[in-house]
Amino acid sequence: MRMPSAPVARWIGPVVRDAALWAALAGAGVFAYRDRVAEASPVLGLVLPLLILAVAVPGSRGRPGAAVFLANAACALGLAEPAATASPYLAALAVLTYLLGVRSTRTGAALLLFGACMAVDLALCAVLGVGPVYWFYAVSMIPSALLLPWLAGRYRQARLALVRGGWERARGLEQRQRFVAEQARLRERTRIAVDMHDSLGHELSLIALRAGALELSPTLSGQDRADLAVLRAAVADAVGHLRDTIGIVRDTPDTPDGPDTPDAPDGPYGEPTASSVEPVEELVLRARESGVTVDLRREGEARVLPPLVDRTAYRVVQESLTNAIKHAPGAEVRIRIVHQGSHTEVRVANSAPPAAPSDLAPPHDRGPSRAAGHRGLTGLRERVRLIGGTLHAAPRGGGFEVRATLPDQVGPLWPEAAGAPPEEETGAESARRLADARRRTRLRFAVALAAPAALGLLLLGSAAYLAHQLTACVLRPAEFAALRPGQERAELAHLLPDREFRYVPDAVKAVPAPAGTACAYYRSNGSVLDQADVYRLCYAGSRLAAKDVLPSRPLTTSADEA
Template sequence: MRTPRALAAGGTGSAVRDAALWAALAGVGVFAYQERGADGSPLLALVLPLLILAVAVPGSRKRPGAAVFLANAVCALGLADPIATASPYLAALAVLTYLLGVRSARTGAALLLFGSCAAVDLALCVLLGVGPVYWFYALSMIPSALLLPWLAGRYRRARLALVRGGWERARGLEQRQRFVAEQARLRERTRIAADMHDSLGHELSLIALRAGALELSPTLSGQDRADLAVLRAAVSDAVGHLRDTIGVVREGSDGPGGCDSSGPQADPTASSVEPVEELVARVRESGVTVDLRREGAAGALSPLVDRTAYRVVQESLTNAIKHAPGAAVRIRIVHRGARTEVRVANSAPPAGPAPAPVPAPAGARDSGHQGLTGLHERVRLIGGTLHAAPRRGGFEVLATLPDQVGPRQPGTAEGFPDDTGTASESARRLAAARRSTRRRFAVAIAAPAGLGLLFLGSAAYLAHQLTACVLRPADFADLRPGQERTELARLLPDREFRYVPDAVKALPAPPGTVCAYYRSNGSLLDQADVYRLCYAGSRLAAKDVLPGRPLTTP
């Protein structure tokens, strides 16, 4: 938060910069006024423009659009009074338009402002009946001072935003790095929880199942049954404590299953997992009917894939023992091509008496589906798919696994699509920045091209205005007073000179005549005499050569 002293210092600095900018723009105007010989009204040519700029320059900080409109009004003064030095203030208009592009991001409002300024300038040209040079000034020079600096200001604004965004991105990356370090500890706790769920929970479930089966044996004495009941109760309590422990360890993990991308990959026992056949043999010794079949030739499986297949079978058997006691379990492992399919299905539990329910192992379905959720995460991380759903009164788990896992398969790199198919935030921002850059580049090329065409059109119009009203000196010499107007038509140009200076029009003409004016040459820069032809009715009464004055630029 900025202190009052800092705010005061910032306000003072802004005022100094505004004063310096106004002084520079005013200096241009004063110099041009003196170069023109200080002719004309100093109020209209110098004082009024400087007062308007004194308001527009500081006002551009909060109202840049209004400042541009005021600067355009200063330039329009040259249309109202040809003596006023309006051209030097095009620099002020260009500077304030540049500041508009830097300080405002509203493109539509800026274009509307430019259209309004152009409409005001053109309407003023029509009302005042100005000459071709002033039309050229209104159609070419003022639009150029409005559009080109504004595009440069927009580029400057975009560049500043890019630099500012880069620093914000750097700060975000630093915060993310600290967050990743914190998550490393949570992932280790999650890995321990996953191992406890997959291994210890399974073993405890088998012990409880064996104790329940022995408790129903008719050859045991009452004391033996009581001891077995105490044993099964102790195992049940141990399973409950295990579930509570895993809940604490998994607190703050990355997902509901607690198996993030670092869990399976960081497992140090990935290459020492026991074969599925040994797992099935131990389950059969507990009294569970399990049918295991393999189909196809197993290729060189990745240790991570082999361990995942083991976990699929282990989790499925644990769920079957827990939720369908006495049901038969069928396991099919099919190796086909470069993929392995693991299908574990249990039938509906048989009717009749069954052992007392065994408490679910840590992370099983009744504790929030964490077992299957974690298993689903394991399978997804190696590029496989997992489907688990009821089937024919029982339950089926189907996992399809690749035989080999690529080095980039488990995760997604920044800037590439993730597992949901959507691009990351940085990729979206990069794409948006590229689109914006292409648009700005196209505008930067199209705007000068459009203004160039506007210049050419304005210059062509001005040249047509000046050449279509030129009466050649030789033809003027052939004209004789008393000739009919129809006889002179073949020597006269197509149109009359409409922009005769007032001082020339004020020269006395023969009484009772109507005069037409023509230029002696079509040059814009050189001095051009004006030919005056005065008619009495339909006959030429007099012809005069009036000294013209150079067409002054506004």
């Protein structure tokens, strides 16, 4: 099946939504028109309002003000044709007014539009000379359908703008944080390159030195000395090429925190720079001399690790100690270095600080704005990842724990070439939080609409039930005229409605009935709002004894007239 093109798919959605909205609004009008199909004009009561809505609903996207004016015209048709039903189109007016509040920011123009709609409705009432019910309709119902939904739409528009602006700022801050993290990763790669230069250059220099010593051996022939000279020159060239290559990826000397800065220590108490190598025990010893409570334990069989792995283990301990001293002063630090199988696990955990537990978490755990504090663990994670290991850092037991698993043999240095993304880039935090905020906003907005909607449905249900009670007990005048006293009750069953009128006014019930009879009451018409006369049928046993027409509001002079 051929999929629609992008431009076509872009307008299919709005068209479908507009069609569904028109169908819902038109359905209310059609349903209401069915009750007065014999009295109302089909043009004014049905055809013209539906055509107006067919223009107003899609037009509300480009000109929401004109759409509101057209919907008001559909409501005003009920004033021009009193027999037609106007109230169902109040829903259309309210919906289009809400869309005006959402889609337009011009407050003054909206208020002028509402004033024009009111002026048209009131002028039409004055010209047609309608009754009080329609004046009430024009003065109260239509203004409510104009103003209240518009205010709800403006609130929705302001809330969406606020959320959108806030999350755009959050997205910008997150991009900034990712940029800082990328700088930290690049800086850590540079440090790894420096470590490679230090270890590999040292080994090559030893090879060149031994080759030079062999040249002086008296047991070698001239050809052997010439070959050794060539070998020593090649090794010296390799050392020079290595130095030049590393010099390209090094930070510039004027970078404050670059590895070329000879006097910049890695930690707060004078640890060596990235180019030096020392045992972890010496690092821990200096920390203890600085007043830090540190417990170091090694478990498993000690082994000689490659320089990159050894340096990475040192950096894990160093960075964790630095964070513990900075963010949990006075806390006890426990270091475990476990050699097992083909890997080494380094765990550094600090307890909760005795004074300020709120400052325990390292900066990366305090929000995206602390980008500078995110560099340490970001760079450390990059270094561990590049040699094929894993690193986890999280709060634990009131303190904080850093756990690194390092392979005994260095894996691929650039794992992203195989498709492995950096750990902190998998799933943007701002995107997840934005989705949560949108979900909460939709829920709150749904609740705000559901409460009045539920109340309205309850009122409508009650009104519908009452209307059914009033219309199901109607005895038509022609059928009432066909009833004759003396007929059996069974003979009258096909002429009588299914229900009796149960809400008979007390004044009607007070009218005396023939002695020895039981009476049933029925309404004379199905009007819900208008007063209707009451038909009373009195039975003596199973026969109709008398029938009476009782006004719903008996005149006070009726007794005198009798």
